[in-house]
Amino acid sequence: xxxxxxxxxxxxxxxxxxxxxxxxxxxxxxxxxxxxxxxxxxxxxxxxxxxxxxxxxxxxxxxxxxxxxxxxxxxxxxxxxxxxxxxxxxxxxxxxxxxxxxxxxxxxxxxxxxxxxxxxxxxxxxxxxxxxxxxxxxxxxxxxxxxxxxxxxxxxxxxxxxxxxxxxxxxxxxxxxxxxxxxxxxxxxxxxxxxxxxxxxxxxxxxxxxxxxxxxxxxxxxxxxxxxxxxxxxxxxxxxxxxxxxxxxxxxxxxxxxxxxxxxxxxxxxxxxxxxxxxxxxxx
Amino acid sequence: xxxxxxxxxxxxxxxxxxxxxxxxxxxxxxxxxxxxxxxxxxxxxxxxxxxxxxxxxxxxxxxxxxxxxxxxxxxxxxxxxxxxxxxxxxxxxxxxxxxxxxxxxxxxxxxxxxxxxxxxxxxxxxxxxxxxxxxx
Numbered sequence: 001x002x003x004x005x006x007x008x009x010x011x012x013x014x015x016x017x018x019x020x021x022x023x024x025x026x027x028x029x030x031x032x033x034x035x036x037x038x039x040x041x042x043x044x045x046x047x048x049x050x051x052x053x054x055x056x057x058x059x060x061x062x063x064x065x066x067x068x069x070x071x072x073x074x075x076x077x078x079x080x081x082x083x084x085x086x087x088x089x090x091x092x093x094x095x096x097x098x099x100x101x102x103x104x105x106x107x108x109x110x111x112x113x114x115x116x117x118x119x120x121x122x123x124x125x126x127x128x129x130x131x132x133x134x135x136x137x138x139x140x141x142x143x144x145x146x147x148x149x150x151x152x153x154x155x156x157x158x159x160x161x162x163x164x165x166x167x168x169x170x171x172x173x174x175x176x177x178x179x180x181x182x183x184x185x186x187x188x189x190x191x192x193x194x195x196x197x198x199x200x201x202x203x204x205x206x207x208x209x210x211x212x213x214x215x216x217x218x219x220x221x222x223x224x225x226x227x228x229x230x231x232x233x234x235x236x237x238x239x240x241x242x243x244x245x246x247x248x249x250x251x252x253x254x255x256x257x258x259x260x261x262x263x264x265x266x267x268x269x270x271x272x273x274x275x276x277x278x279x280x281x282x283x284x
Numbered sequence: 285x286x287x288x289x290x291x292x293x294x295x296x297x298x299x300x301x302x303x304x305x306x307x308x309x310x311x312x313x314x315x316x317x318x319x320x321x322x323x324x325x326x327x328x329x330x331x332x333x334x335x336x337x338x339x340x341x342x343x344x345x346x347x348x349x350x351x352x353x354x355x356x357x358x359x360x361x362x363x364x365x366x367x368x369x370x371x372x373x374x375x376x377x378x379x380x381x382x383x384x385x386x387x388x389x390x391x392x393x394x395x396x397x398x399x400x401x402x403x404x405x406x407x408x409x410x411x412x413x414x415x416x417x418x419x420x
Contacts (some may be wrong), residue, residue, distance in 0.1 A: 042294045043388075044297055045292045045361060048352075048362055052325070052361065055305050055325070201323045201325055202324045202325070203325050204324060204325070205327065207325075210326070
């Protein structure tokens, strides 16, 4: 009868797992929805900002380009910002990010790192890289407050000419079912060439005073968008992983229940057999 | 002739409509934009902006950002903007008190800066809102 007891116990355990994963899945769904709304809400703003920045930076003469737009190419070093979730249980996302990080670190031999998120923090430090700063990612939708300290460090290294460029490694949200790691170059800023050139624009105050705050703001929004995208990817990935886990747990529960019932049946049958054979023996 | 005005913040599109005149505070002084204005790029200073459409007038509290005028399209990228009719005076006053309290409590530099920004914004919002009340 021990098997029946253990089977019962195993069914109970599988049910608990399925409940937990189901709850985690639901949490991931609601977090993802909220973050997605934030992305959608800021989209018109970002589009306007991009068009404005490209308009402005096009008008600037080559010689007097703002450092954000043109790298000095003095050090041959790159600053890489590695984004990762704080928590695991999100499918292959972290492994994929790690793989991309290893590839990138081979490519960029001379690099300094900033990590955001605990999952890759140890991995980056472990490989004898220079880690300037580590931030946690948090488990709620990223806010603009997360961006400012990062910008401060970027400014110190990039404007201080300690690095040539700044890249961000993070998850790219292609769809609900696929999130791939992606490396984005955020500095120097590359602006797309628009069709309409040679427009006469009036700048008030002068362009030199107007451009720096605009570009800085542009940089802030870019980083913020990347953080948001990383967060949405994390939640989407977790949602999927947890859904699979719930399905698997339910599958196991079904199998175990079948086995449990079979064992129970077998036990009853053998008992009946015992009784009948005993009674036949008694009457004879 | 009308202007296509669009005011967007990172949170949402605050205003999108055809208007006759826009008055915005910029870092180099307040300017009024009428249709057929020359292409202009400017930085917005915190303050009150006014939108005139037909005979009606609408006020907004704005805390800085950028202004782009081109081909009768006016785009305003604001850090934060709120229309006067959306300002809830009670809530703003409460926020003001909260900010004041934090500033008095000698909080950390960061908290103080945040509270100060909040305080300034509430003053601005109250100013814009009181104007509307007087009109009514």
